[in-house]
Amino acid sequence: MQPRHLVPLNALRAFEAAARCLSFQTAAAQLFVTPAAVSHQVKRLEAYLGVKLFHRGHRTVELTGEGEALAASLGELFGQLDLALDRAIAPATAHLRVSTMESFAAKWLAPRLHRFHRDCPELKLRIETGDEPTDFVRDGIDVAIRYGPGGYTGVHAERLMDAPVFPVCAPVPEDATAIAVPDDLRHRTLLHDDSAAGRAGVPDWPAWLQAAGATRVDATRGPVFASIYLAQEAAVAGHGVALGLAPLVEDDLLRGRLVKPFDRALPNAYAFWIVRRHEPGRHPAVDAFCRWLRKEAAGD
Template sequence: MKPRHAPPLNALRAFETAARCLSFQKAAARLFVTPAAVSHQVKRLEDHLGIALFERGHRTVTLTSEGAALATSLSDIFEMLDLALDRASPAATADLRVSTMESFAAKWLAPRLPRFHARHPDIQVRIVTSDQLADLGRDGIDIALRYGPGAGYGNPADLLMEAPVFPVCAPGTLRADGLPLTSPADLAHVTLIHDQSAEGRRGVPDWAAWLAFAGVPAVRADTGPVYPSIYLAQEAALHGHGVALGVGPLVEEDLRAGRLIRPFEAQLPNAYAFWTVCPAAGRKVEATDAFRRWLEVESRASRSLDDRPT
């Protein structure tokens, strides 16, 4: 049997990342290359193996059965490789992999990370963003930050922050008749921005729940655009496209900077919250503990800012 040359490591890395993301674009962002480069490397690997690893749609990719099997094996191999490198260079900078949703990374975590790096220059934090639950062991995740009910994560979860819900909009947002917003009833004359995070999730407030709580159930809650994520809905509000329901920690920085305002003080509690999840047997205990302690300090500061009357 003629020996097969090993495929290039870059091609394997590109494929494994694209398989986890199910997106060449997201994989490119994680690898700091272009989507075309990821696509080229995946095609190079497919040509080397003589099989299709992805089924390509108009704007989507899905794994073939062969691709799924290879992705699982490669994830295990890369995790073992990363672990071996960590053990071989104990004096090197610790590499802490943190998994979280993109909105939380962009709106809460990223603005604060410089303070962690100032305290712990020897710990390099690598953010892995996804709205899907990560397999902490398979994906080599040291700590995960989750938005949910606090159960079903496969590992113990500790409450990081509550996530109250209240309306937010850009400064100067006006009613359709050009008048300012002065009461919740005025929401009948503006665009209500929705996101899918509340759909089918019991206890997660939507516009119907907030309007009933504010005493204006006559305002229609079923109009306005629907965005696929909290992040996009809040960004639409930030750009003056209407009023969205903000989730406390995710709008904190924009409120502080004046990019968003709260037109009304009424807020609803949320059955979902932000949680810290760690694997039962962590690989980098000291670095993980340092990051968790820092998260607790930052979350206490956030809670003091969100302690508003309803």
């Protein structure tokens, strides 16, 4: 067996932090050392490897080609090392970090978590919100639930639920004008969300009104919200009619906070997906959570 390299681990840590931050000063603050110490460790690593890792300018640093290649590998390796240490410190504790969009966490996941805790009392969840691509090693995320078209690369992804779209609003008071036909929406405020804008196959108000044959409604009228969650909450509050995603409005419909004025629903090119690393079967806690998600989705 060939002897292992006597790798300067402190130098590698300093370089990885400096490469990630593109700043010796910021890296030093993260590592609780001085910028001079980070610079010294990086120079030590450059001497060890015999290559230049940074182009140094006036108060700026930029990675060389060799530096970029090494930084990409080290980020993943240190992430794996951190995960291994976490498991060694607390091997009997099953904590799962779950990343999902805010609306899914609030409207679908939270109302069901009491059943998860009943079925899997030994597992503890930490729910984090976000919709950006997840680096499972770097971010320490175990499972992500994403709303999108699929086609996720470098991970294991499975379709959890479809997301058909239809109008929803708060129950109409008895003394208010009823919404009997789609053209009656001209008397209501339409609530829009940015999530449908520019996404092929994701229905918006113009698409739904056209499909419903509503010719007297201005499809652009009404406020625009930054997320599906905000638009649907505005509908719950009685501020207008929103286009709801079926999984996200189910609980509000069951509780009577929202109603469906029309049965027409449009198919959606986007769906909800379970996204995880390519390791099914190696993490029993993750497998148990994914099984529970599938069971809940099947019940819906």
